[in-house]
Amino acid sequence: MKYIYTLLVFVLLASCTKEVDMVVDQPYVPSNLDVNAGGWKTFIASDISVSTPVLVTDATYLKEIDSLKTVVIPSLTAAQKTAVQYWGAGAVMRWNEIARELAARYNQAPAANAAGIYPVPNAADPLADPRFPFANPPYTARALAYLSVAQYDALVTAWKFKYQYNRKAPYVVDTTIKPLLPVTSLPTYPAEDAVVAQASYVILLAMFPGEGPFLAEKLAEAKNVRVWAGMNVGSDVAAGVKLGGAVAAQVMARAKTDGMSAANNQAIVPGLIANSKSLGFVNPWASQEIPARPPMLPNYGAVKTWNFDRETMVSIRPPIPYLEGSAEFKKDLAELEAINKNQTRNQAAIANYWADGPGSYTPPGHWHRYACAAGVEAKYSEVRMARMLAYVGTALMDAGIACWDTKYFYYSPRPQQFGLKTSVGLPNFPSYTSGHSTFSFAAASVLSSFFPTKTSLFSAYAQEASDSRVYGLIHFRVDCSMGGKHGKLIGDYAVKRANADGAQ
Amino acid sequence: MKKIILLLCLALLAGKAANAQMPHDGIYMNKKLACGAVIYGNSSWTNFWENQLFRDNKNIGRLTTESVSAMLAYGITKKLNVIAVVPYVRTHASKGNLMGQEGLQDASLWLKAKGYSSHGLTLHGVVGLSVPVSNYVPDFLPMSIGIGSKALITRGMISYDLPKHLYLNSSIAYQMRSNVRADRDGYLAGSRFYNTSDVAVPDAFDAALRLGYLKKDNQLELFAEHFSCIGGDHIRRNDMPFITNDMTMTSVGVYGKFQPKTLGVNAKVAYVVDGQNVGQSFSLSVGVLYQFKL
Structure with a gap:
């Protein structure tokens, strides 16, 4: 009988909603x-x-005041x-x-x-x-x-x-x-x-x-x-x-009218692949999904940017990455093969922390969240909060556009085309450059300008988010290092614009 | 595989195992008698229930979970037994590029007590505590080797002796499960996004009905089991499972044990006939048992 009582107690306990440990923002x-x-x-x-x-x-x-007092x-x-x-x-x-x-x-x-x-x-x-x-x-x-x-x-x-x-x-x-x-x-x-x-x-x-x-x-x-x-x-x-x-x-x-309606134009894909081959990629990117999935938004690179023009975007596009067979490529592949064989728990944790894959708010969302937290901590007014998020937000969108332009310009293969597994899931678009790295360094650049005392924290976050794609085995090192540099440049354009808006 | 073979060999060498009794059966070790067991398990599925939609995933193919468990049961008295289990688990997907995971999973410790008994009917109570013993990744389902939660399991059981060595055994258990610290710092559960790494895992209950034959230490049993979470969310359309999911499954199977002397073997086959947010697993396990005095 006592077991039945015990069971009943547990069932009653469980009927309460489970709580999670979460920060509650206050006015x-x-x-x-x-x-x-x-x-x-x-x-x-x-x-x-x-x-x-x-x-x-x-x-x-x-009358409004009276209604407030006596009714509302x-x-x-x-x-x-x-x-x-x-x-x-x-x-x-x-x-x-x-x-x-x-x-x-x-x-x-x-x-x-x-x-x-x-x-x-x-x-x-x-x-x-x-x-x-x-x-x-x-x-x-x-x-x-x-x-x-x-x-x-x-x-x-x-x-x-x-x-x-x-x-x-x-x-x-x-x-x-x-x-x-x-x-x-x-x-x-x-x-x-x-x-x-x-x-x-x-x-x-x-x-x-x-x-x-x-x-x-x-x-x-x-x-x-x-x-x-x-x-x-x-x-x-x-x-x-x-x-x-x-x-x-x-x-x-x-x-x-920013071009988003044409971002998924799959008709340009054969031309992109032909361009990739002409640049020297023997095995351009190919979807690893079964059945093969069309690449994600191949024409997103043509969407209108915020903080620099198209000509500037092309001028800051990262140079061609290491080609298959080169010594540098082999070195990057060897790094991944070593992780594939013996991924440490810490590497897995970093890869998971920044994965921001399906069912998440994506890397741009992750950075918006950190931006909001920094603004709340600094007790920003509503208008200053919005200003900071507008520069972070436009830098992140610019990062996305410029990164997608780079990805589809080179159309480079993913590590999984060379036999590697992944511990985070494989995005369905070309490898070079890493979106995470570009997004993260762009956001970190803007946030560091708004919160200079937190520069080292944001830089460390960006570096970790970038590294996470190597640890998760879905990017070569060069994808991340070049994406990071590109992202920093992109973020700097947003900072330059912010410095001229009269708010300083 | 090498590791599994090594573990099996080690266990056999260390072996002095026996009257394999489980946390969910009505069998007890006599006082100061111990039974050690090493059990290999292989469970796999191709189809699964994405919420209620029954489907396959061509980017996973067949998902296989292998395990090697070391188990020790000991009779503190002939009415009170303690059982400890530690499994080493490994997962593998036959298709796609998701990395398999492996490691020591959750160790569990159980106390099983015989209570009121009359006219062939016996009441039992079982309490178990299960705790992850390695820092495995909990939030990479279906590749994760476990869900990372600590669990307190309380089971009430009735066994009834039928003529001709037949028996009936029925049990129900409540599984209190702790929150889990995920690797990520935010996740979606249901339609709400939680900005924290703290994940509430739903509690669960299970129930089982067993009809078996037991003569001396030899046993053959048919069983039906049902497992169900209490609350939780569902796998979203075309998404991966998550530790918050309301997992439900009903399985049927056969269990057998052959133990002529101190050395014995057992085997179990089970098949999930219905479920939600789980794979339709077919599982097989074989074990070597050794009985000894302590």
């Missing part, structure tokens, strides 16, 4: 309000106006208060986190159908199998770049009008209102959280068109929490939504 007071951010240079947004708000003595405003705040539920704290940690950071989660959920290569064909995801029918998008590293780099640029441009514009109209917060106008979040002297019209929410919603819905209901729910909550918290009135939020939407529309106009 904070920014170390600097960045009162001059309205003058910072935007990436895209221009000529956007925000209508003049009514005075805080106006009857319509006072007294009836707050525990769930609403939890939502206030969640979003209070930072709207820019939270939307970035949501985007990374969506990327992870959509980062899955299509399965082959019965005929051995890999169907292409269809944006017009995003939830059919295979779902649209396949949020691979280039796709995710781009989605996060547009998200960050839209947030940044929208917040710069918001800051401009905030200080132009200088509307006081509800709890300043009526001191009986007790706000639920840390307060600052930042003017409240238009509401920055609503600006970020609407801009983020528009971009993410375009990038993840099957997620309408999910995103609409997030949008509604992100707008409402500011009123629930006593931080804004409805008219602050409405003006923010309008502004965020207007900026996002301008940003989306660029996205629609």
Whole structure:
């Protein structure tokens, strides 16, 4: 009988949800309000106006205050208060986190159908199998770049009008209102959280068109929490939504014409292979999957870059790697063969840590996450957070484009074409240069410029992410070393642009 | 393979093994009697359940898991036995380029006690603790050799003696499983992304029904087993399995033991007839047993 009791106890214990050890970000007071951010240079947004708000003595405003006091705040539920704290940690950071989660959920290569064909995801029918998008590293780099640029441009514009109209917060106008979040002297019209929410919603819905209901729910909550918290009135939020939407529309106009729609143009592949052979590659890259899968986004290298032009991109393209049979190639292959034979546990751990493969937010997502964490630690204002992420994000997208251009220019073979296994899974595109190395060194360059005291940490991360591809046996050493150098150069272009935007 | 052969030889040399009794059977070693065993296992699948979709993966082909387990059972009293098991496990995919993994997996220690007994019906209680004994990679399924979780397993068992040396044995167990520290610092579980390396592994339960024949130390048994996680997520479309998955399987099999004297052999065949988020494994094991006094 006692065994049955013991069993019952265990079953009861198990019925509680299992918890995991995870950092929970908290609301904070920014170390600097960045009162001059309205003058910072935007990436895209221009000529956007925000209508003049009514005075805080106006009857319509006072009605909003009254509703806040007598209806909204007294009836707050525990769930609403939890939502206030969640979003209070930072709207820019939270939307970035949501985007990374969506990327992870959509980062899955299509399965082959019965005929051995890999169907292409269809944006017009995003939830059919295979779902649209396949949020691979280039796709995710781009989605996060547009998200960050839209947030940044929208917040710069918001800051401009905030200080132009200088509307006081509800709890300043009526001191009986007790706000639920840390307060600052930042003017409240238009509401920055609503600006970020609407801009983020528009971009993410375009990038993840099957997620309408999910995103609409997030949008509604992100707008409402500011009123629930006593931080804004409805008219602050409405003006923010309008502004965020207007900026996002301008940003989306660029996205629609940046060349992404032709990124998966498989018709260019025979020409790419012919070029590779003419460069001296005896065995160009070939898909190692069964059945062979068409290469990932072979024309992504033609997508429009952010921080340098096409001519510059071609001029900084890494030189041709070691050809099969050369002494240098043999040396790189020998390094991999040694790892293949006797991979250490530490090598496996590093390979796994940075793998960021299917079901993850990809390397660009990993770096956005670290960028957000650094911004939170530095107690960045919303607008400075968005600025930093916009440069990190555009550098990552530029890294993706320039790396893909390099990969498909050389079309070089993967180590698996020489009999090696992998402990992380093999990406389905040419080897040289390593995407991880390019992404990581580009992001580390930008982050080091924003957080100079963390330069050695970010450099070490980038080096480890780069090495991880050798340890995981899917890249030759030269893919990683040259990709890293390329990435650093790419990141430096973003830094150069940041240094000229008026925020310093 | 060399390592496996070496382990087998070592175990045979060290051998003084015997009345192979398992944590899930109703057989006990007499006081101060011990049984050592070395068991080779081979389990493999070509088809698996991706959530509920039954499919193959041409980039894995046939996934084979081989193991060599060293086991020792000892009679503290004839109603209380202790059993220890340590397996060395190796995985291999016949196709594709995923690297096989190998190493010592999870060592387990079990206490099995005979309780109330009357009219051929006996109640038993078993408590086991299973702990990874090497730092293997848990989050590289299906190549990983284990899931890296510590488990506390509590089993209630009823055995019933039938005429003509036949018996029935039925048991149910709850497996409390600890969180796992993954190599990565973020992962998707269900539709939520967790920004941590701490992974919650769902608890599980298993149940079994066995009908067998036991005369002296010789045994032949038919069994059906069911394993199911309590909660967890499903393998996403065309994704790899993960340690958070809600794995379920029902298997049937035959177990036999032949032990004329102190030296004996056992063998087991099992086949997964239904499942979710697992491979449809066919598994085979053979063991050498040696009984001795301690």
